[in-house]
Amino acid sequence: MTRPPHDILAAAGAWPLEQARALVKRLEKSGKASALFETGYGPSGLPHIGTFGEVARTSMVRHAFHDLTDGKIPTKLLVFSDDMDGMRKIPENVPDRAALEPYLQKPLTAVPNPFGGDYKSFGHHNNAMLRRFLDTFGFDYEFASATDYYKSGRFDAVLLRAAEKYDAIMQVMLPTLGAERQATYSPFLPISPTSGRVLYVPMKEVNAKAGTITFADDDGRDVTLPVTGGHVKLQWKPDFGMRWAALDVDFEMFGKDHQSNAPIYDRICEILGGKAPQHYVYELFLDEKGEKISKSKGNGLTIDEWLTYASPESLALYMYQRPREAKKLHFDVIPRAVDEYLQFLESYPRSDWKNRLGNPVWHIHAGDPPAPETIGAAGDNAPRAQITFGMLLNLVAVANTHDVDVLWGFIRRYAPGVSPDTHPRLAKLIGYAARYFEDFVRPEKQYRLADEVEAEALRALDAALASLENRDPPATAEEIQEKIYDVGRAVPRYQDLKAKGATPERPGVSLDWFNAIYQVLLGEPRGPRFGSFVALYGVANTRALIAKALSGALKREHEAFLASRLPKSA
Structure with missing residues (x-):
């Protein structure tokens, strides 16, 4: 694989290269010797293509960063699953929905797997479905489970700091809430020792020195728990900032529905001693009715559905194109995506480096696109062509x-x-x-x-x-x-x-x-x-x-x- 000249890399206008150049400057200022890219996944439903798109797009920025730095700065992509979140509603696309009703508000990794098989929980099943496709596509990533990170103590130091900075976090959060929610809000969500549910209850005491919280449990009794060891988790907005601080994340992209909350995530990260990562906000995907796709509703396309009718590369192209425009994600977009991919692949070898770096296949294939497959009719002296x-x-x-x-x-x-x-x-x-x-x-x-x-x-x-x-x-x-x-x-x-x-x-x-x-x-x-x-x-x-x-x-x-x-x- 031949790398493009550095001066052309430094000037190319493709959005992954623009993001990578900004990240290079960030690390130059911080002096950090490695870069951590992160994507998030909420396993409240089966993974959809939007989840895949986040990993694919982040991988494109990571590759661009690698080439810009001549591979001298180590990078890692962490795919983080928020599988300790409580199941707030039962997804519409699971079998025997009534059987899951007793498990509402329990962590997703404590909810039985409704699909059968060897996975021990709903969260484990959905995590596996995500990893299966990411592995099939060949992504280079490390998978992380919130349940594992909380319970193993990976977050303990920052959670203790959150107890110390409780008032500062509340000062960030309370102005964003209505009066009724302010009265009961706490960034800490204890896991009830009695019911196993994730509790949205006010704190009666936060003891920073002891690293504990006291609250009324489901049975009405006051309970004191340590904030460490997986006994509590954080509300989702503080959790964003806490994770960035704990892991020292350098780059994360998220959907437009998070955009208004980004300053909150950043501020909490800084309160907890971290430096907020570089963000990239993308537009949301829509179903055939123009409604936002949702894991719990199961509207839009699944990863398996796309791959029934088209290649992973065509899906990656769809993710690459116009990430800051809302796009319909339904079956009728597939033929065009397939043929556009073939067209881009065919034009790549005939292009100079400037145009190659603007060609999506350079980003899709991490700088090493395969040769196009062309055919020609017998006796045909015209240029060889692809069958579309x-x-x-x-x-x-x-x-x-x-x-x-x-x-x-x-x-x-x-x-x-x-x-x-x-x-x-x-x-x-x-x-x-x-x-x-x-x-x-x-x-x-x-x-x-x-x-x-x-x-x-x-x-x-x-x-x-x-x-x-x-x-x-x-x-x-x-x-x-x-x-x-x-x-x-x-x-x-x-x-x-x-x-x-x-x-x-x-x-x-x-x-x-x-x-x-x-x-x-x-x-x-x-x-x-x-x-x-x-x-x-x-x-x-x-x-x-x-x-x-x-x-x-x-x-x-x-x-x-x-x-x-x-x-x-x-």
Whole structure:
């Protein structure tokens, strides 16, 4: 792996590099000889993609920092799970929700695992689900459990300091609370010796010298507990600051919902003797309704759902792009993310270092992107190209099959010698496309009949393709595309005199011509570059598709498929 020149690294505008440069300056001022990156996870529900995104984005900043410092400053990424939090409500997406009701307000690592298996608690199960994916993706991280850190004494020194600085912490917290909450608030949350619940109760005494708190337990009796050894935890806002101080965290990013609290976290960290870390605030993800995704609701996508239909790299690209803009996180974003990743990967080797550092794949692959997989048709002297996810979705549709072997047959005819062994990324892409088409694309297709002008244009396209059908070597994608343009130019409806370079003798072609092709032949409002698609699907097959569309058979067959999905009346 070749590293980029340092002067280009120092000036590149990609957001991970901007954050890394600020972190370099922070360490230069402090004189600290290592950097700790941290991400947080609340295991109140199964991990969602937003959790993964936080780790992926932080890893991108960490890699940028590593290259900026020539690897001379050691770094560590700590993934911290707040699994000692009380279960305040039962998630909607767990089995037998009623069985968990007796465990409300108990630490998540004390709540039975509703999913079965070997994990001893709900918190342990959810932690394992997070680690499983992080390990699959190959993240370099250390996992930390709040339960383990509190109980093992890792936080004891700072918790004793919190007892000493109790009044100062209260002065930070009380102005942020309403009058009723102020009357009962305490930064310390004792774990009840009687019920095992995390208690939100006022303190009757905080003895800094003894390092203890006194409060009324669930049974009404006054109880005194040490603040050390896992007998208490901190409220979530003080907990943020305490953790930063205890671990000496240098960098942490969090969602916009934390932004207003960041000054509170910082101040408490400083009260407890720490230096607040560098922050990066990202926008929240939304579901298909525009609502914030939530672990407890289970809306939005899960990690496993994305990976059913697309690669981890496409997910990492989605996380990299525009982190400070709210983005919808639903199934319909997957195809574009896949194809954009392929486009970025293909352009990377042809770019200079300045553009490489602005290319997401440099950040996704920690500076060492894999070579793109390209194919070329037999006898094709044009630049080699990639088969896109969108193209495969349409191939699955018109081939009327999700049989992977049949789909490979089309590809081998287009590019002899291509196989799963020579193109393993393409092999996975075919499987993803077949599953995605069957679950999401096919039910939403809307074929329509051609009007008179469209029908005449499609018959002209059929005739133009007939002139290419028996070519040896086969017609290239560019030659086919030019025939499609020529047909459109001859139809007044599709002529575009405003197109660049257009003349009355040779007008441009409007998008209406291609929209008609997509809607009538593919049942889609948009589609791939049609010349490339025809080259892959085959000229003869495309002519048969045109005939089927003009006869109305395509529309009838799809209507029959939709009818078969309707529930049968009793």
